[in-house]
Amino acid sequence: MVALLAAVVVSGCTAAPEPGPTPADEVVVAVSVPFGSLNGATPDGRTPGSTLVRGLVQDGFVSLDARGVPVPDLTFGTVELLDEDPLTVRYTIGDDARWSDGVPVTADDLLLEWAARSGALDDVEPRLGADGEITNAAELDAGVAFAATSPALVHVHDQPTVDDEGRVTLTYAHPVADWLAALDVNVPAHVLGESVLGVADRATAADAVTRAIAARDAGALSRLAHAWRTAFDADELAGAPASAVTTGPYVVNAVLPDERVELRRNAAYRGARPARYQRLVVASDLHPLDQVAGLADGTVDVAAPVASPDVLEAFAEVGAEHVAAGDAAWQLVADTGHGGVLAPGDDGGADRAAQVREALWLTVPREQIVQEVMAPLWAQASADDTVLPTAGEGAGAAGVPPQDVSRARALLTRAQTATPVRVRLAADTADPLRARLVDLVVASAAQAGIEVVPTAPDAAPGAWDVALVTHGQDDLPAASVAGLWGSDGATNATGWSSDATDDALTALTEDPEPDDAAYDEVARTLLEGGAVLPLVRAPCLTAVPGTPAADRPDVDRVGPLQLSRADVTDWWSWATTSDR
Known part of the structure; x- marks a missing residue:
């Protein structure tokens, strides 16, 4: 796609506004599952709609394919098994790994995720009522409660070490089969350092988070844990989209809870799968048959409605090309x-x-x-x-x-x-x-x-x-x-x-x-x-227009969207390129 150029017209002292993206620079994907959170370790962040968005806005050390096999991203970094007894794993962050605001990914980001997922720092646990809802929210907010203990990282009892090269090493107290996928970059430590700890300098904000972890600063950790749990939810991001800092080829531009997530190309991205389009919208507020109608009238480019006989019939009526698979x-x-x-x-x-x-x-x-x-x-x-x-x-x-x-x-x-x-x-x-x-x-x-x-x-x-x-x-x-x-x-x-x-x-x-x-x-x-x-x-059914409108992008290689998967990074291959 040709990059959009800002046009400046000299007319007195007035400049013309930047034009928006042309239709061919924007793709609309319609699904039936809403986005919940960018934090992949929370219940809202593990919903299908959240997994879908995160698969395009977040890169990490590994992704999972449909068979559950870890797929390394060597441009982001490497994960090495140093020893089996005790299980010892080292993470090396690549030079090109950086957040969408330009801040490099560092060991601080991994240490934050260990602190959140190991349970080592939590001093209060959530209690659930008969309806499955949390009954001690006030207690959680008053204490240190990341409340997201991983069955793998719970076995890393001691704080990981960081060497002079910024490599992070974890030592497990118990063997863990899932070590390759157990720890990854999730939410940005520097954003929490700024918003929670009040550190204005981005270069040191993440380090302030690590210092709070190392010192077991209960007051700071309580505030960090609350923000870690909630600050990246859809409702919070709707009012503070600047907090939606991620590492993938696209970045969140706007969130309309239960309606849509608007993404734009990540200009700071240096990874292996740059964005193919300038903008991409994931819409979740359309009825399945309205998704199909959108394929026909040019307002939807990819549709993944709930499978039903009515949807199949509608695909045929509008001449949509669809693929199916088991989910x-x-x-x-x-x-x-x-x-x-x-x-x-x-x-x-x-x-x-x-x-x-x-x-x-x-x-x-x-x-x-x-x-x-x-x-x-x-x-x-x-x-x-x-x-x-x-x-x-x-x-x-x-x-x-x-x-x-x-x-x-x-x-x-x-x-x-x-x-x-x-x-x-x-x-x-x-x-x-x-x-x-x-x-x-x-x-x-x-x-x-x-x-x-x-x-x-x-x-x-x-x-x-x-x-x-x-x-x-x-x-x-x-x-x-x-x-x-x-x-x-x-x-x-x-x-x-x-x-x-x-x-x-x-x-x-x-x-x-x-x-x-x-x-x-x-x-x-x-x-x-x-x-x-x-x-x-x-x-599961996924469709594209049989003949795209003249002013719409020609999407291709779109496979069936299996929303039951834990990671759909590879499904988005049609929205990225291999040109770096």
């Missing part, structure tokens, strides 16, 4: 820790409960679900065998036994279980796709003598036996699997507990270079135990 993974999981017919503690013991779980899974018509629920939206849909989707596409893929109602009946007979066996299924049947899936599960299970009874998706533990869940990718693959399936996992909602699974998880999470076989072993224990049944991946 979030749908699975059935069994509650094995809170009583009920599928739990080992129920009448009949562990063997009987395991046989009932196996029988139930054998009734599920996975191929019928594919053909009747997903294929109408995505012709290439197929049954998904990925057992561990939080680790990435294909993680723990295993052969799932085919539907076999006769064998399911035989298992129930062998278990000496009276039929019909009543199984409560927690699912969101307000969604048409999920409702149709549940109908198919109910009908097929009945043939084997299992009465599946749908119940509310937010039912408490013990009020359901099976749940239809949706999983996206996590930014710490191994840790996410351990959290979900370890006996003491922080996110283990099913109560699954197995020595075999725990042993496999230990082998996975303590290996600094885990391979596919380590994930496969965890998956094998879960499938053999009847803990989970993979089903399908929900479809």
Whole structure:
């Protein structure tokens, strides 16, 4: 794109204003998920809309591909494994790594992220009510509460060291498989040094943050933690866009919460993927069909609406070119820790409960679900065998036994279980796709003598036996699997507990270079135990105009936008170039 030139017209002492970007210099991307925060370590910053924007405005040491494999960016810097015992990792920041306001990225930025994510400095933890909302906000604000402890960085107990060359070294007290993606640049230390600590000199503002960390200055840390948690949220950035300082090819120009984020080319960028356009808008306030209409009338250049038959029909009507792919993974999981017919503690013991779980899974018509629920939206849909989707596409893929109602009946007979066996299924049947899936599960299970009874998706533990869940990718693959399936996992909602699974998880999470076989072993224990049944991946649709308007940019190479991914940096390749 030709850079815009400011025109100055001599007319007395009056200069003409700078012209805005021509339409061909601005791209509009319409999605159905709002932006929440630039801080990728907060709940709002991990939402799909935030991940989408951050993938274009933030560079770092590594990004994650769809399979959960770290992809290094050597122009930003390097991450080196120095030793395995104890696990020791060194970060070297590249000369071209700098914030969008021109300030170089330094060790101070990494030390701030360690302070926030290790939990080492927090002196108060958030308490949640029954509705999941924080109940001690005042206590958090009064204390030191970054409230974002990472399951990886929690094992870095001591403050990282910085050598004379500005290289940062972390020493872990415990082996961590996700070390390569555990720490990265997130929010700018110098911005917090200016706004929170009152240091006007940008060159020393970041160092003031590091000094507060090293001194364990409770007053300064309390203010820093509060700003770290909140200052980069959409509502705050709407009133203070100058705080939206980032490291990627584009920079935030304006935020309209729940409506749009306006980006512009980052003039200070020296990295590997410069901006292709002068301006880019991510709009989230358009109805799916209005997104399609925008493709037709030239107000939208890329649309990623929620997949539905109406959207597909509208694509055809306006001649849009669309691509489809699988996105979030749908699975059935069994509650094995809170009583009920599928739990080992129920009448009949562990063997009987395991046989009932196996029988139930054998009734599920996975191929019928594919053909009747997903294929109408995505012709290439197929049954998904990925057992561990939080680790990435294909993680723990295993052969799932085919539907076999006769064998399911035989298992129930062998278990000496009276039929019909009543199984409560927690699912969101307000969604048409999920409702149709549940109908198919109910009908097929009945043939084997299992009465599946749908119940509310937010039912408490013990009020359901099976749940239809949706999983996206996590930014710490191994840790996410351990959290979900370890006996003491922080996110283990099913109560699954197995020595075999725990042993496999230990082998996975303590290996600094885990391979596919380590994930496969965890998956094998879960499938053999009847803990989970993979089903399908929900479809995602992404479209561009069939024929762009004459005054609109001709976008190309736009792939399917999979919003369940933890990192979509590579999706934005069409909006960047390789010209440095």
